[in-house]
Amino acid sequence: MSEIAEKVKQIIVDKLGVEEADVTPEASFTNDLGADSLDTVELIMEFEKEFNTSIPDDKAESITTVGHAIAYLEDNVN
Amino acid sequence: MKARRVVITGIGAITPLGNSVEEYWNNLEKGVSGAAPITKFDASKFKTQFACEVKGFEAADYINRKELRKMDLVSQYGVAVAKQALDDSNLDLESVDRERFGVIWGSGIGGLKSLQDEVSSFAQGDGTPRFNPFFIPKMIPDLIPGHISMTWGLKGPNFTTVSACASATNAMVDAFNYIRFGISDLFVTGGSEAAVCEAGIGGFNALRALSTRNDSPSSASRPFDATRDGFVLGEGAGAFIFEEYEHAKARGAKIYAEVIGGGMTADAYHMTAPHPEGEGSSRVMAEAMKDAGIKPEDVDYINVHGTSTPLGDIGEVNAIKKVFGEYAYEVSISSTKSMTGHLLGAAGAVEALACLMSIERGVIPPTINFETPDENLDSKLDCTFNEAKKREVNIALSNTFGFGGHNFSVIFKKVTD
Structure with missing residues (x-):
């Protein structure tokens, strides 16, 4: 697993209070990990802070699973 | 109704x-x-x-x-x-x-x-x-x-x-x-x-x-x-x-006390300073007692706001003397803020708990740290200095006053029926 993927998983475990084993690439923040819309906004902000990047709103809206987040960040973070 | x-x-x-x-x-x-x-x-x-x-x-x-x-x-x-x-x-x-x-x-x-x-x-x-x-x-x-x-x-x-x-x-x-x-x-x-x-x-x-x-x-x-x-x-x-x-x-619940009266007034005087003669604070105690249908002599314990500020304590004592008259020397008074500090918006809650303790246990919690009498405060008042005191409490009154001139009193009574 990439370093980015590790960090993303850690942030999700920490913020959503879920078990690490549940944070699979297919897991949806809202359907599988119990996040509401505010939790999702907070996750995106945490990713921005951790990876020192800015995720535009239209991109943020399409990040709905763990896999989406990892893929987006791997593509956009050096 | x-x-x-x-x-x-x-x-x-x-x-x-x-x-x-x-x-x-x-x-x-x-x-x-x-x-x-x-x-x-x-x-x-x-x-x-x-x-x-x-x-x-x-x-x-x-x-x-x-x-x-x-x-x-x-x-x-x-x-x-x-x-x-x-x-x-x-x-x-x-x-x-x-x-x-x-x-x-x-x-x-x-x-x-x-x-x-x-x-x-x-x-x-x-x-x-x-x-x-x-x-x-x-x-x-x-x-x-x-x-x-x-x-x-x-x-x-x-x-x-x-x-x-x-x-x-x-x-x-x-x-x-x-x-x-x-x-x-x-x-x-x-x-x-x-x-x-x-x-x-x-x-x-x-x-x-x-x-x-x-x-x-x-x-x-x-x-x-x-x-x-x-x-x-x-x-x-x-x-x-x-x-x-x-x-x-x-449902056969355990009852700690009955709430029998409440009062609310405003000083309309100053942002942070209490009224020097305790105008609003005397009215609020009187109002609460009127609401409860009791006389000053019925009150056994007053848990005062008593924050330990130079002005506030004097205003409140003056208010008590004004409302309670001669009986002010017989009622037990204490400031539990001497122990808890001032919990601001939560003060009234922990102080009401102190009132319930007096009713439950028959003990007046003390005003600790008293060493030097203040000549501006009447030394004949019973402020329960430094040591808790046994006293059967039937009715306890709690005062809290806030910046902005808000004054509240609430009265609790032992339930016997």
Whole structure:
């Protein structure tokens, strides 16, 4: 697993209070990990802070699973 | 319309003297001070470097981790103390009508630490707004009863009273009225405050409201002593289940006391200074007693606001003398802020718990740290200095006054029928 993927998983475990084993690439923040819309906004902000990047709103809206987040960040973070 | 009776059937405490009612009452009785050097932040550059902090509070014992991080400490105290009171009440939430079960909560400030942290992190950045989506809900004080309602599905009236240091008494008087006039049957009420942070200490220091006795924190809160130099900031929470009397009786609930009267007045005088003759504070005690249908001679114990500020203590004593006349020398008086510090919006809650202790245990908690009589205060008053005193208490009155000139009194009575 990439370093980015590790960090993303850690942030999700920490913020959503879920078990690490549940944070699979297919897991949806809202359907599988119990996040509401505010939790999702907070996750995106945490990713921005951790990876020192800015995720535009239209991109943020399409990040709905763990896999989406990892893929987006791997593509956009050096 | 005949007003219904209101009784207290559950209590909870998270205080600088302990995180349960039992521990809190025991330490009140022993005359323990909750003050110590501040541990929550580096206070070395502050004029005041001590406070009455809550010790050993584990929010995770009460609230799951996911919810926890969305709450400022002021809400964590609120939910935790509400859980204590609900557990204590033995109410079966599945069988009570939760649409007639509300939450009225007092908090003078709300999530001050969350406000401080979010705004300073913005100020230290490059101007890009990165506010946490939970910033506003963590800060606003009405989210405390909001969280309590969501945790237990309580769907009756739900709001926060904000009247500075009188907030919790304000909440209790409101809850009392809502039940007695038939709007609801049950309330979680009380208050919480968590302002021991840089902004809290710095802000009150700027008002010159805090004691600066840094060399001796435990003797700094000294109401009525000639050398008092301001209040000691406290934090924590107190909670009560207020229940309609017949409802409580029908389910065989333990009843701590009956709430028999409440008063509310305003000084209309000054932002932060109390009226020197205790104009509003004398009227509020008189109003509460009139509401309760009792005479001054019926009151056994007054838990005073008594913050240990030079002006406030004199105004309140003058008010007591004005309202109670000669009987002022016979009623037991004490300021438990000498031990707990000043919990601001939660003060009325923990002080009402001290009143219930006097009724339950027949013990008046002391006003500790008294050494030097103040010539401006009548030495014939019985302020229960330094040691708790045994006294059968049938009726206890609690005063709280807040910046802005808000005055509240609430009266509790032992239930014998």
